[in-house]
Amino acid sequence: MLGGYLQYGLVVALAIALLVAAATDWRRRQIDNWLNAAIALAAPVWWYASGLSLWPGVALQIAVGIGAFAVFAAMFAMKWMGGGDVKLLTALALWIEPYPFLQLLLVMAVVGGILTLGMGMWHIARRQRDRLAIPYGVAIAAAGLWVIGTIYLPAAQASISGPLAG
Numbered sequence: 001m002l003g004g005y006l007q008y009g010l011v012v013a014l015a016i017a018l019l020v021a022a023a024t025d026w027r028r029r030q031i032d033n034w035l036n037a038a039i040a041l042a043a044p045v046w047w048y049a050s051g052l053s054l055w056p057g058v059a060l061q062i063a064v065g066i067g068a069f070a071v072f073a074a075m076f077a078m079k080w081m082g083g084g085d086v087k088l089l090t091a092l093a094l095w096i097e098p099y100p101f102l103q104l105l106l107v108m109a110v111v112g113g114i115l116t117l118g119m120g121m122w123h124i125a126r127r128q129r130d131r132l133a134i135p136y137g138v139a140i141a142a143a144g145l146w147v148i149g150t151i152y153l154p155a156a157q158a159s160i161s162g163p164l165a166g
Helices: 002-028 033-049 054-077 083-095 098-125 136-161
Strands: none
Touching: 002 033, 002 083, 002 136, 033 054, 033 083, 054 083, 054 098, 083 098, 083 136, 098 136
């Protein structure tokens, strides 16, 4: 029972962290390192609370995190992404299992595309000449919240209520 409450609390904490990341990226076009570090450092607690085995569970999560970092760091090097976005996605890769992480990436791409089009139209309508900066952390956070809401939150609630509920 305690594990269920811990899972639920961690999921809620991750959701709050994603909202903070989205808000700061929207306002300052920056996702703070302390926030990304907190998300990444809380992943082992999540692994423990969710009963993830060391092999292959934790090893797979670490491999997904390393793979995500490699891909997104290359995108950063090509100036396609910001550094905070890379770190946030890498931290989320430590939390989210591989298949839901792919879902996160797809939702992120759709939300990011809509965000880019909307901000681009607003930029043109206001006849701004400066370079358009897209707060992609908003799309990452929205996709992360979608995964949390559809996959992890129901699982955490089910582990709290147990077999005698309902």
